[in-house]
Amino acid sequence: MLATASVAGGRWAWAADKPVRILVGFPPGGGTDVIARLLQEPLSQRLGRTVIIENKPGAGGQIAAQQLKASVADGTTLFLTHDHSISILPQVVRHAGFDPALDFEPVGGFASFVNTFAVSALHPAKTFEEYLDWVRQAAGGRSAVGIPAPASTPEFLVKQIANRYQLDLIAIPYKGSAPMIGDMLGRQIEAGIGSVQDFVNYHQEGKLRVLAVLGGKRQPMLPQVPTFSELGLKGLEDMPYYGIYAPKGVPAAFTQRFSKALADSVREPHIRQQLEAIGLVVDSMTPAQLAQRERTYTAVWTRIISESGFKPQ
Numbered sequence: 574m575l576a577t578a579s580v581a582g583g584r585w586a587w588a589a590d591k592p593v594r595i596l597v598g599f600p601p602g603g604g605t606d607v608i609a610r611l612l613q614e615p616l617s618q619r620l621g622r623t624v625i626i627e628n629k630p631g632a633g634g635q636i637a638a639q640q641l642k643a644s645v646a647d648g649t650t651l652f653l654t655h656d657h658s659i660s661i662l663p664q665v666v667r668h669a670g671f672d673p674a675l676d677f678e679p680v681g682g683f684a685s686f687v688n689t690f691a692v693s694a695l696h697p698a699k700t701f702e703e704y705l706d707w708v709r710q711a712a713g714g715r716s717a718v719g720i721p722a723p724a725s726t727p728e729f730l731v732k733q734i735a736n737r738y739q740l741d742l743i744a745i746p747y748k749g750s751a752p753m754i755g756d757m758l759g760r761q762i763e764a765g766i767g768s769v770q771d772f773v774n775y776h777q778e779g780k781l782r783v784l785a786v787l788g789g790k791r792q793p794m795l796p797q798v799p800t801f802s803e804l805g806l807k808g809l810e811d812m813p814y815y816g817i818y819a820p821k822g823v824p825a826a827f828t829q830r831f832s833k834a835l836a837d838s839v840r841e842p843h844i845r846q847q848l849e850a851i852g853l854v855v856d857s858m859t860p861a862q863l864a865q866r867e868r869t870y871t872a873v874w875t876r877i878i879s880e881s882g883f884k885p886q
Contacts, residue, residue, distance in 0.1 A: 591622070591649050592622060592623035592624065592625050592649070593616075593620065593622060593623070593624045593625070593648070593649055593650075593651065594625050594627050594649060594650045594651070595609055595613070595624060595625070595626050595627065595651045595652070595653050595817070596627050596629050596637040596640060596641055596650065596651065596652045596653070597609045597626060597627065597628050597629065597630075597637065597653055597654075598629055598630060598631070598632075598633070598634030598635070598636060598637030598638065598652070598654055598658055599628070599630050599634065599721075599749040599750070600628060600630040600748065600749040600751050600752070601628050601751075602751045603721070603749045603750045603751045603771065604750055604767070604768050604770035604771040604851070605653065605654065605655060605815075606626070606628060607770065607851065608653070608684075608770065608815065608848070608851075608853070609626045609653045610626055611844060611847050611848065612653075612683075612835070612838055612839075612844070613626055615837075615838035615841055615844055616834055616835065616838055619833075619834035619837055619838060620830070620831070620834050630748055630749055631748060632666075632722075632723075633657055633658065633661075633662055633721075633722030633723065633724070633725055634654050634657060634658030634662065634722070635658070635662055635666065635669060635670065635671075637652055637654070637658070638652060638654070638658050638662070638669070638670070638671045638673075638677075639670040639671055641671075641676075641677065641818065641819075641820055642670070642671045642676040642677070642820060644820050645820070646678075646819065646820040646821065646822035646823040646824075647823070647824075647827075648819065648823055648824065648827035648831070650819070650820065651680065651817050651818065651819050651831075652677070652817065652818045652819075653815070653816075653817050654815070654816070654818070655686070655768070655813055655814065655815050655816075656726065656813040656814055656867075656870055656874075657722060657725050657726060657813075659673045659677075659816070659818070659867055659871075660673075660867060660870045660871040660874055661724070661725060661726060661874055661878075662724070664871075664874065664875060664878055664885070665724035665878065665883060665885055665886065666724065666885060666886065667885040667886060673818070673867065675821065676820070676821050677818040677819070677820065677821060678818060678819045678820065678821050678822070678823050678828060678860070679816060679818055679860045679861075679863040679864045679867065680816070680817045680818055680819050680823075680828055680831050680832055680835070680860055680863075681816065681817055681831065681832035681835040681836060681857070681858060681859065681860060681863060682814055682815065682816040682817075682856065682857065682858030682862065682863035682866060683815055683816070683817070683835055683836070683838075683839045683848075683855065683856065683857055683858070684814070684815045684839070684848060684853040684854060684855055684856055685812040685813065685814050685815070685853070685854045685856045686768050686769050686770060686812065686813055686814075686815070686852060686853050686854065687768070687769050687786045687787045687788040687792060687812055687813070687852075688726055688727060688730065688766055688767065688768055688769070688786070688787045688813065689766070689767065689768070689769050689771075689772050689783045689785065689786045689787070689795070689798075690704075690730075690734075690764065690765075690766050690783070690784050690785045690786075690801075691757070691764065691765055691766075691767070691772045691775075691776065691781045691782060691783045691784060692704060692757070692763060692764045692765075692781070692782050692784060693757050693758060693759075693760050693763070693780075693781060693782070694779050694780050694781055694782050695760055696760070696763060696764075696782065697711075698782075698784065699782070700784060701784040701785045701799070701804055702804075704764065704784055705738055705740070708740050708742070709740070712763075714740055714741055715740070715741040715742075715743070716740070716741075716742060716743070716763055716764070717742075717743045717744075717745045717762055717763065717764075718731045718734075718742050718743070718744055718745065718762075718763075718764045718765060718766060719744075719745050719747055719753040719756060719757060719762045719764065719765035719766070719767075720744045720745065720746050720747065720753070720765070720766055720767075721746075721747055721749050721750040721753055721767050721768075721771070722746060722747070722748075722749070723744075723746035724883070724886065725746075726813065726874070727744070727766035727767065728744045728746070729874075729877055729878060729881055729883070730766055730787070730809070731743075731744040731766065732744070732881050732883075733806060733809070733877075733881075734806065737805070737806055745762060750767045750768070750771040753765050753767065754767070754771065754772075754775065754781070757781060758775070758780055758781070768813070768852070769783075769786065769792060769794065769795070769851075769852030769853075770851040770852045770853060772852075773794050773795065773851055773852040774851070776795065777794075783795055783798050784798065785798065785799055785800065785801050785804060786798050786799075786800055786801070787800065787801055787809045787810070787812070788800055788809075788810060788812050789802065789810035789812075792852060793849070794849075794850070794851075794852045795852075808877070811869070811870060811873050812854070813870070814856070814858075814863075814866050814867075814870065815853070816858065816863045816866075816867075817831070817835060819831075828860055832859060832860055835857075836857040839855050839857060840857070
């Protein structure tokens with residue numbers, strides 16, 4: 574018998590023997606993958622079914638987003654992602670293959686975070702100002718900065734730093750944060766920009782050195798690290814977000830059930846502690862609140878991308 578979800582007599586029925594796949598658009602071991610796997614077991618317990626994490630890395634989450642769009646809207650395929658795939662990609666890719674407003678249904682948000690600027694612990698710079706001086710003097714005003722995906726928030730941050738301080742900084746895109754961090758640890762690349770959850774453990778272990786963070790205030794996990802606003806780079810105070818999306822047309826009963834399961838999961842003390850330990854601010858959002866957050870954040874980055882002169886590719 575084929576396991577399907579159906580709507581009968583106005584009520585939605587969810588086949589008990591069909592697992593839920595959560596797509597992750599980045600490689601195993603990266604920050605987004607770690608978060609998905611932290612939520613896997615509590616979601617499975619609350620939903621009463623197997624939850625599978627399926628990595629579909631490539632193009633900054635674009636491949637996973639396209640797969641979500643092509644999936645049946647029956648509550649068995651979801652997409653866990655951050656702001657890049659939802660608010661940035663459709664603006665910087667000429668043919669993204671999806672439109673979040675038309676193709677996706679917000680299911681629930683669960684956290685906010687900040688991006689950070691870091692160097693290897695072997696790098697001579699101990700502060701962001703020292704890094705800028707190093708670029709000007711030791712590197713002749715030109716240096717590379719790793720980013721986890723092309724045409725991403727980190728890439729536009731590289732452009733803003735370069736413009737603000739009149740440096741020739743080159744953004745080097747990777748297929749996710751894990752390979753970028755590997756090159757940073759070996760000093761194949763001098764600096765990198767990634768989410769706080771990508772860098773915080775390496776910073777605490779003394780393997781990387783975080784020099785600056787985005788957002789309107791310092792982060793609890795990195796209290797000694799200044800914000801870019803403190804350093805004079807304004808306009809980057811709005812914090813990125815994490816959310817879960819379903820294909821457009823998924824039954825409202827499923828959205829309500831999953832949203833509640835997600836909110837209850839991140840309220841569990843040990844889950845919340847683990848999320849906070851990697852630098853996330855636990856921030857439960859209903860489907861409507863996630864949709865509003867998406868619109869607000871998209872508007873901020875529409876302006877930044879336009880001011881950068883970037884043309885969709």
